[in-house]
Amino acid sequence: MISFYSEGLSFKLSQSKIVKDWIKETILFYSKKVGDINIIFCNDEYLLSINKQFLNHDFYTDIVTFNNNVGNKINGELYISLDRVNENSMEFGVEKEYELMRVVIHGILHLIGFDDHTDEQELEMRQTEDLHLKNLKYK
Numbered sequence: 001m002i003s004f005y006s007e008g009l010s011f012k013l014s015q016s017k018i019v020k021d022w023i024k025e026t027i028l029f030y031s032k033k034v035g036d037i038n039i040i041f042c043n044d045e046y047l048l049s050i051n052k053q054f055l056n057h058d059f060y061t062d063i064v065t066f067n068n069n070v071g072n073k074i075n076g077e078l079y080i081s082l083d084r085v086n087e088n089s090m091e092f093g094v095e096k097e098y099e100l101m102r103v104v105i106h107g108i109l110h111l112i113g114f115d116d117h118t119d120e121q122e123l124e125m126r127q128t129e130d131l132h133l134k135n136l137k138y139k
Helices: 016-029 044-055 082-092 096-112 119-133
Strands: 002-007 033-042 063-067 073-081
Touching (some): 002 016, 016 119, 033 096, 073 082, 082 096, 096 119
């Protein structure tokens, strides 16, 4: 089951069914099973506290992903800073909704097994994000 929450702010994802279906299609594309995925929308300060507490990172980021996979079943939590998403959308010159979906699929790809620690992995991650963003039927 895929669920959406907000923490420290009031936010409701529009067209959540379309987004859930897109996430499921992406997971199935990699021959994985959909488990329990929680996507939590928050602000910078909330995500910074998570980043410090669990990862010992003292910097702002747009997403922190916790992988709880069991075998082939994708389970996890995605914490997404809407402050970072909004700032990134302005920096990259894209709509906020597009940037938000890019961050969502980025987290899902991490759960599937993609990484972005090296330049080569980061390039593969960006190309894979672009591939799956084309499949989103978001209005």
